[in-house]
Amino acid sequence: MHPADDIRGSASKKLSGKKIVLCVTGSIAAVESVRLARELLRHDAEVIPVMTLAATRILHPDALWFATGKKPIVELSGDTEHVKYCGVTNKSAHLVLVSPCTANTISKIALGIDDTAVTTFVTTAIGSKIPIVVVPAMHGSMYNHGVVQKNIERCKKEGICFIDPFLCEGKAKMADLEEIVESVIRLVGKRDLTKKRILVVGGATAQPLDDMRILTNRSSGKTAVALAKCAFERGAIIDLWFGFGLERIPSYLSVKRFMTVSDLLGFVTVKELRKYDGLIVCAAIADYIPEKHKGKIPSGKEKLLLELSPAPKVISKIRKCVPKAVLVGFKVESKKEKAIERAVELLNKNKLDFVIANTLSAFGSTDSEIWIVNKKEKVIHKQGTKDVLADAILDLVC
């Protein structure tokens, strides 16, 4: 067993049985490919490293050999490695990932030139219709070159998927590793939500008490982010409306932020919502709204009484906008029995398709326990990490 196998599948089994050809070209970002290969292994992929000669000047092949447990292919041999992995009769590779990809290699791919191991793998994969992902990395001036841009468009017309760089310090820097790994999972994974557009509304609301203070709750937004990530991985078009919460939102997710109930209600229109097949509302939305004082309430008072009024119910407005879409609500209470009872009430009152009942122990933790209540008031119990539960909840919108 090679030491690389020690980390195999340690993060998930999402890439089990998947063979990913990792093509590395002569960009300085080649130094990141060790970490990229290791992340793919952690999700249980088999990684076949292929390098251009220019890449070997930046990163020694031994580094990728160590990282993947496989000797990088730098020169093709009588073994015809490109055909072995990407030939139309074998098609043993599930995806070819060119990361980082130089301006030079992009243009060669666009023109069908294959004079390196990397470009020969890509040309073969195009002909065999194996999915290809290109992750450009280069100086800004190279990226702005009209011919490079035209060649990117040409590659896209061939069906090649690009993960766009981010422009910073005059460079077109390689996308972050998390986005690359998630995109690989999205392309070779279950893909059972590819025809679905899903909205997740998560995080807490934060109502102002004055110009400085807010009244909020302990929702971290973890469930919302887990649901959005999982929907992305399963191929959905996913939008996240996210309130106040500490959870980091991955850069590849499309996010709209809100703070107050009124901000959120402002998003809820028929025009905005009718595009969704499924809507999951796991946000911890205020039940009571304080009256906002102008400026700052002075400190040092002996007693401070706050007056709160009941908040309008966002979920019922959402249901009115989309009477037919699958709508999933959440209900949290201190005790399981109460949570289920209130979940049934919420479901019937707003004609929801499902309500997820959970208890306060779920707040902020990575593991949780849920009870899914369906229209027939049947209760299904699930327990696990928020990622595992996100998968089960998304099965409801399939």
Ligand SMILES: Cc1cc2nc3c(=O)[nH]c(=O)nc-3n(C[C@H](O)[C@H](O)[C@H](O)COP(=O)(O)O)c2cc1C
């Ligand atoms: C240290 C160093 C860093 C480089 N970084 C980049 C880069 O980030 N992007 C790029 O397109 N070219 C970069 N180049 C230039 C490429 O290595 C050069 O165009 C080479 O011919 C690419 O060959 P390949 O596409 O076969 O790997 C760099 C060159 C050197 C020496």
